[in-house]
Amino acid sequence: MPANRFNAFTDLGIGIGLRIPHYNHILTKKPTVDWFEIISENYMCDAGRPLEVLDQILEQYQVIQHGVALYFGSTDRVDRDQLKRLKALVKRTKTPFLSDHLCWGSVDGTYTHDLLPMPYTFAAARNTARRVREASDYLEVPIIVENVSSYAEFHVSEMTEWEFLTEVVERADCGILLDVNNIYVSSKNHGFDPYEYLNNIPHHRVGQMHIAGHSKYEKYILDTHDHPVLDPVWKMYAHAIRKCGPTSTLLEWDAHIPSFEEVHREALKAKKFLGAVKEKKDDAALAATTA
Amino acid sequence: MNRGNGRQTLSELRDLQHLAGAVIMRPLSRRWRMQSTWTDKRDMRTVTAEFIKPNDRLTSFERIEIYNRQYWFRLIDSFYDDFPGLRAVLGRLKFNRLAKEYLTQYPSRSFTLRNLGRRLPQFIQDHPALVKPRFELAYEMVRFEWAQVEAFDGPAYPAVSVDDLLGNNPAKLRLALQPYISVLELKYPLDEYVVRLKKTGLRGDASNAMEEQTHEHRSKRRIPIPRPRKVFVVVHRHDNSLYYKRIDERGYRLLTSLNKGATLGRAIRSAFVAEPEPGRSRPGRPGRGRPGSTNAVAPDPDAALVREWFETWTELGWFCKPK
Numbered sequence: 001m002p003a004n005r006f007n008a009f010t011d012l013g014i015g016i017g018l019r020i021p022h023y024n025h026i027l028t029k030k031p032t033v034d035w036f037e038i039i040s041e042n043y044m045c046d047a048g049r050p051l052e053v054l055d056q057i058l059e060q061y062q063v064i065q066h067g068v069a070l071y072f073g074s075t076d077r078v079d080r081d082q083l084k085r086l087k088a089l090v091k092r093t094k095t096p097f098l099s100d101h102l103c104w105g106s107v108d109g110t111y112t113h114d115l116l117p118m119p120y121t122f123a124a125a126r127n128t129a130r131r132v133r134e135a136s137d138y139l140e141v142p143i144i145v146e147n148v149s150s151y152a153e154f155h156v157s158e159m160t161e162w163e164f165l166t167e168v169v170e171r172a173d174c175g176i177l178l179d180v181n182n183i184y185v186s187s188k189n190h191g192f193d194p195y196e197y198l199n200n201i202p203h204h205r206v207g208q209m210h211i212a213g214h215s216k217y218e219k220y221i222l223d224t225h226d227h228p229v230l231d232p233v234w235k236m237y238a239h240a241i242r243k244c245g246p247t248s249t250l251l252e253w254d255a256h257i258p259s260f261e262e263v264h265r266e267a268l269k270a271k272k273f274l275g276a277v278k279e280k281k282d283d284a285a286l287a288a289t290t291a
Numbered sequence: 292m293n294r295g296n297g298r299q300t301l302s303e304l305r306d307l308q309h310l311a312g313a314v315i316m317r318p319l320s321r322r323w324r325m326q327s328t329w330t331d332k333r334d335m336r337t338v339t340a341e342f343i344k345p346n347d348r349l350t351s352f353e354r355i356e357i358y359n360r361q362y363w364f365r366l367i368d369s370f371y372d373d374f375p376g377l378r379a380v381l382g383r384l385k386f387n388r389l390a391k392e393y394l395t396q397y398p399s400r401s402f403t404l405r406n407l408g409r410r411l412p413q414f415i416q417d418h419p420a421l422v423k424p425r426f427e428l429a430y431e432m433v434r435f436e437w438a439q440v441e442a443f444d445g446p447a448y449p450a451v452s453v454d455d456l457l458g459n460n461p462a463k464l465r466l467a468l469q470p471y472i473s474v475l476e477l478k479y480p481l482d483e484y485v486v487r488l489k490k491t492g493l494r495g496d497a498s499n500a501m502e503e504q505t506h507e508h509r510s511k512r513r514i515p516i517p518r519p520r521k522v523f524v525v526v527h528r529h530d531n532s533l534y535y536k537r538i539d540e541r542g543y544r545l546l547t548s549l550n551k552g553a554t555l556g557r558a559i560r561s562a563f564v565a566e567p568e569p570g571r572s573r574p575g576r577p578g579r580g581r582p583g584s585t586n587a588v589a590p591d592p593d594a595a596l597v598r599e600w601f602e603t604w605t606e607l608g609w610f611c612k613p614k
Contacts, residue, residue: 041402044402044403045403045405045444046444047444047447047471048444048447048471048528049443049444049531049532050444051444052531069402075304079402082402104308109400110312111400111402112312112358113362113366113369114315114361114362114365116315116358121298121299122298122299123303123304124304127301127304151354151357151358152343153344154307154342154344155342155343155344158298189346190346191346219349220357
């Protein structure tokens with residue numbers, strides 16, 4: 001299950017996000033890291049320092065692209081210039097697949113630069129799936145879509161978030177980037193059972209997982225990516241990989257970023273959970289052979 | 292508004308995104324909260340309740356307000372990252388007001404925030420009251436800081452070397468500046484001022500125009516506003532780091548002339564046009580009492596100086612072939 005057609009049959013291990021404060025450490029110390037995730041839009045420029053650093057990173061590491069601005073759920077026309085630039089970057093990084101979010105964020109060509117929650121309707125699912133397919137066809141790499149954390153829900157919704165996610169990925173025939181922290185955040189903000197979410201998605205389509213920290217406010221939880229992963233999220237993560245298999249996992253840490261070592265150490269905690277599931281699978285396989 | 296009573300259509304989805312987008316991108320109140328009335332004067336609570344579900348802790352208004360505030364905080368943060376010098380000369384309150392007004396008129400039309408400030412120089416010219424009494428300083432600062440955004444990651448074409456220039460007829464040779472280079476005549480020594488600001492840590496780390504080696508020697512000391520003094524500065528990058536290079540007025544004239552499409556020979560001649568004597572008009576323009584006359588004669592270009600300039604500038608990779 002970890003290597004599947006949705007992630008181009010890769011089994012990458014544990015990665016972390018490539019962030020500016022760590023550039024120097026990574027380029028000079030060359031730490032051992034399974035893979036780095038880059039925010040595509042930060043490198044969709046013409047030249048300069050971002051691409052120079054990226055090229056140096058690419059000499060040493062596997063890089064996977066993660067986007068924040070394809071806005072699959074928007075009703076706007078797909079921006080061809082954006083796709084063209086993205087494709088050029090795909091060729092540069094040789095990312096075997098890429099991810100972006102199950103959200104909308106632009107209206108008539110004006111960008112909010114936010115990951116806005118979808119109304120969970122069949123019309124939205126059809127529109128979103130069409131746009132995922134269009135992008136994937138143009139970019140010529142598999143796309144996996146990430147569930148976002150949200151703070152508002154629409155009256156017009158016709159299904160749950162996990163039903164909507166399933167509807168979109170089945171229609172688009174694409175994979176899922178399962179963000180476990182986002183499920184936790186949304187479950188607290190909207191009052192649903194996060195395990196019901198985890199149990200009711202097409203597990204065979206999960207191509208990667210995200211884990212992160214969040215911030216608690218008096219009346220809601222905000223997905224801030226500025227803390228270590230909290231215990232309830234680790235618990236959910238353990239459940240998710242039991243369901244989906246030991247899947248490539250990325251730790252997101254985007255604000256108040258500590259040292260590279262601290263971020264990496266936090267990410268590697270996922271190994272314990274992945275190892276446990278792998279061992280169980282090996283035992284089961286052994287038992288099946290000896291039976 | 293479809294409240295879930297029937298299947299939503301694509302057209303209704305589009306309408307919903309238009310409405311939600313308009314609410315989210317609407318300017319915040321003076322207290323940085325969502326405005327209490329909608330554009331048609333209806334209570335915002337009523338408007339938001341029509342399409343956003345409340346929960347047991349937050350009203351519809353409060354839930355969408357999270358997005359409304361996030362939108363403005365994110366854009367203004369990004370604006371600050373690109374224009375920290377402008378904020379330093381205007382102060383926080385005036386800067387925030389300018390940002391709100393500008394972003395209301397020119398919201399982001401690109402998938403990247405990199406281009407957010409592109410129209411700010413023109414906007415300031417159109418709205419001088421927003422930056423008074425420091426219009427001139429603010430305008431110059433915006434030009435200078437936008438040049439840094441361009442220099443950070445603007446496109447670069449194959450550079451023309453000194454060897455490429457050898458043997459060419461200056462009367463026919465045309466060169467262009469790399470697109471990431473800006474040649475500026477500034478009314479204030481903003482290069483010095485911004486370097487001092489950076490040392491105090493006023494530039495945000497997420498800036499497009501950021502250099503990495505800015506974290507030393509930071510202090511809370513206020514940097515005095517610069518006094519007017521004309522300077523000529525080239526904002527460029529070398530080895531992918533951002534630099535400001537001072538040039539003199541002749542160099543400025545040469546580079547701008549080349550970039551406008553003049554031949555090398557003509558650009559060099561334009562650089563060495565003599566300065567008018569005080570009280571007289573510029574060369575080439577009619578003199579006051581003697582229509583049609585000029586008041587100065589262009590001296591011979593200083594060949595050694597021109598050679599030295601071109602050695603430096605080509606080494607820095609400033610020139611490319613014109614498109």
